[in-house]
Amino acid sequence: MFKWAAQSISPDDYINETITVHSFSVKNHPLEDIYDTIENPVEGVYVEVFVWNHDVIGGVSSPIAKEMYRGGYHQLDNMPSLMEIEGIDYPTWHSEWEAKYK
Numbered sequence: 001m002f003k004w005a006a007q008s009i010s011p012d013d014y015i016n017e018t019i020t021v022h023s024f025s026v027k028n029h030p031l032e033d034i035y036d037t038i039e040n041p042v043e044g045v046y047v048e049v050f051v052w053n054h055d056v057i058g059g060v061s062s063p064i065a066k067e068m069y070r071g072g073y074h075q076l077d078n079m080p081s082l083m084e085i086e087g088i089d090y091p092t093w094h095s096e097w098e099a100k101y102k
Contacts, residue, residue, distance in 0.1 A: 003048070005093055006073045007058040011101075020051045025064065031074060035063040047076060 004011050029045035036042040042063045049059040060073035 003060050003073055004097070005090060006060050006075045007050075008075070009058055014052060014057070017052060019057070022049045022051060023047070024049070029061060031061055031063045035065065040065045040067045049076070 024047045025044050026047050027044050029047070031045045032042045042065050044064045045061050046064050047059060047061045050057050059076040061076050062073050
């Protein structure tokens, strides 16, 4: 559910549909430059691509490092943020999601 927070599309169109998720570990992703530090070097980026009906409909990305980063998932290219997509923070989004889809 929380991976939908990083999407600019609504899950409503995909209820009762099958979404295939392809997972990759990639290099030279924009998140590497954002999160890489001497104390916790980024060793790549974990990417999930969401595919429905042979079309890419979204996905998430997250830096791979020895210590986990807070903040949840990013869109595939790291833009835009949940605040830019929905205009709300994650706790508010989560509460609304729970109320709508539970």
